[in-house]
Amino acid sequence: MSMNIVLVNPEIPQNTGNIARTCAATGAVLHLIEPLGFSLADKYLKRAGLDYWNLMEYHVYPDLEAFWKAHPGIRTHFATTKAPRSYHEAQYRDGDFLVFGCETRGLPENLLEKAYDRCIRIPMRAEARSLNLANSAAIVLYEALRQNGFPGLLEEGHLTGRDEAEAPWLDYV
Numbered sequence: 631m632s633m634n635i636v637l638v639n640p641e642i643p644q645n646t647g648n649i650a651r652t653c654a655a656t657g658a659v660l661h662l663i664e665p666l667g668f669s670l671a672d673k674y675l676k677r678a679g680l681d682y683w684n685l686m687e688y689h690v691y692p693d694l695e696a697f698w699k700a701h702p703g704i705r706t707h708f709a710t711t712k713a714p715r716s717y718h719e720a721q722y723r724d725g726d727f728l729v730f731g732c733e734t735r736g737l738p739e740n741l742l743e744k745a746y747d748r749c750i751r752i753p754m755r756a757e758a759r760s761l762n763l764a765n766s767a768a769i770v771l772y773e774a775l776r777q778n779g780f781p782g783l784l785e786e787g788h789l790t791g792r793d794e795a796e797a798p799w800l801d802y803v
Contacts, residue, residue, distance in 0.1 A: 632782075633656070633722075633725070634661060635652075635771060639663060640668075640732055640763065641668070644764075650688065656775060659686075659689070660686060660687070660688040662688060664690060667732070694741075704725075708737055708749045709729065710736055713749035730766060
C-alpha cells in the first residue's frame with residue numbers, strides 16, 4: 631500500500647506536475663478530481679513533472695461523488711487553512727488519503743464541516759493567506775511517510791565521486 635494525494639479541482643498545471651513528481655519519488659498515488667484548470671497533456675504539467683509520469687500511478691474522476699463511490703470507507707485528512715489542528719498532530723496510516731483543494735478556493739466549506747475532526751493545517755503566520763499547493767502536499771505527505779517509517783524509500787544517499795571542474799568557491803566551504 632501507499633499514501634494517496636487527492637487534488638480537488640486543481641487549477642495550476644505546474645503545481646499538479648510538481649505534486650506528480652513528489653508522488654513518483656515517494657510511491658504515493660495521485661487522484662485528480664475534475665474539473666481541472668488545465669489539460670493533462672498541458673506542456674507546463676509535463677514539464678513540471680519532468681519524466682516522472684511513468685513512475686507514478688494516477689486516477690482522474692469526473693467529480694467528488696465519483697471519487698467517494700470509487701473509494702468507500704477510506705481514511706481521509708483534509709488540508710485547509712481553516713483546520714482546528716496542525717498536520718503533525720494527525721495520526722497517519724499507510725493507505726490514507728490526503729485531500730487538498732484548488733489553489734484559489736481551497737476545499738468547499740460544506741465538505742469541511744462534515745469532516746472537521748479530520749481537517750489539518752500547516753502552521754504559518756497570520757498575515758499569510760496560504761502556502762503553495764505543491765509545497766503543502768509535500769509537507770503533509772512527508773509527515774505521513776515519516777510517521778510510517780518512510781516505507782520503501784531510501785533514507786540515505788552516497789557521493790558519486792564524480793567531481794566537476796575544480797571550483798574556487800570550495801575554499802569558502
